[in-house]
Amino acid sequence: MKVRISKSKASGIVAVPPSKSVGHRALIAASLANGVSIIKNLGHSKDIEATVSALKCLGADISLDGDTATVNGKSIDIASDVVFCNESGSTLRFMIPLFALSDKEVTFTGAGKLMKRPQDVYRDLFREEKLKFEHKEDSIVIKGPLKSGNFTLDGSISSQFITGLLFALPLCEGDSTLTIKEPFESRSYVDITIDILNKFGIEIIFKDKNTLFIKGSQKYLSRDLTVEGDYSSAAFPALLGAINNEITITGLADNSKQGDKVFFDYLKEAGVNVYKKDETYVVTPGEYKEAVFDLADCPDLGPALMTYACFANKKAEFKNIARLRYKESDRVECVCNVLKKFGYHFDIKENELTVLAEKDEVREKELIIDSHNDHRLAMSFAVLATVSDKDVIITTAEAVNKSYPDFYEDLKKCGVKVEVLND
Secondary structure, X not given: OEEEEEXXXXXXXXXXXXXXXXXXXXXXXXXXXXXXXXXXXXOOOHHHHHHHHHHHHOOOEEXXXXXXXXXXXXXXXXXXXXEEOOOOHHHHHHHHHHHOOOXXXXXXXXXXXXXHOOOHHHHHHHHHOOOEEEEOOOOEEEEOOOOOOEEEEEOOOOOHHHHXXXXXXXXXXXXXXXXXXXXXXXXXXXXXXXXXHHHOOOOEEEEEOOEEEEOXXXXXXXXXXXXXXXXXXXXXXXXXXXXXXXXXXXXXXXXXXXXXXXXXXHHHHOOOXXXXXXXXXXXXXXXXXXXXXXXXXXXXXXXXXXXXXXXXXXXXXXEOOHHHHHOOOOHHHHHHHHHHHOOEEEEEOOOEEEXXXXXXXXXXXXXXXXXXXXXXXXXXXXXXXXXXXXXEEEEOHHHHHHXXXXXXXXXXXXXXXXXXXXX
């Protein structure tokens, strides 16, 4: 799918989609609980669909009615030994330890670049436990049973490995500990996991800042839960407000554990006008200034913040960027390559990036850019296109379906000229 976006003055109110991070976790916890749970406001995204499908393979009974899931939880009883995770890294990494509680051999498959994403943390753990873990070009094959123990994990690659184990280990007979080696990045996502686990009756305790204690033989309790709005997705209407014109963003929980809520703080530090009242944010352009952004705990904000920094035409420094290279795309290389087409310049090091305060003239009449099938890239570039003097055509624009299927419709509602092109 291709989308053309033309320079437009935007304004309006955007109700953000539900949090994928909370939705994944709520569905998993509900599926492990005895009894019926109702999960509301799940929204519609490819990644959530992948988790629902995987949980059915695990034996869960899930029915969907619009954006509400009725989950009849039960003990793990693997219904399929082939689990398709589409392009969802969360689904894959959350599911592996749960399926490993069984002694059945299970094959995980995926689409896009999913099977190329790092899985070394699980590979090393499974080998230490003398369990099967074969990471092939197009699949991962595992065989349990995973048992309780004292585990040490690399904290610099992804918190998703930690979350996967936190779902599984409470179901083991004995107690366990997880020790996370520094740097412990994306800690806020672990906080989301623990919050959801607590709501479903599972107790996880931090013995110290890097060691988690997980009591064994715990039982998940069914409950109803409404998924809160997604701060990660809110970054894109907020970016629109920051570089274009006033945008009001609704549906965000004030007491959220989501680490990406820091996006609004980062915008304020960089000179953007951000006004907050309860669960509503109003964002308008301000007096742009130099800024430093640390992405250690919020790597998903990288594309939107880099796009903002370019438009602001001020020097901006980004720290802890290395993990951006292992997402749906290499978000450092791909973002910079596309933004260079808009005339911007960068200084890139292994774990740092500087947006330089200079811009070349763009001679092309229109820009054709590839989202690299990455939803966060597609949305960042679409917002930048609204203030570009050149029309912008985004290819693989359907990538937004992974997290924010209504994104282009929301742009239209805000007055942005969006045209879907025939291939």
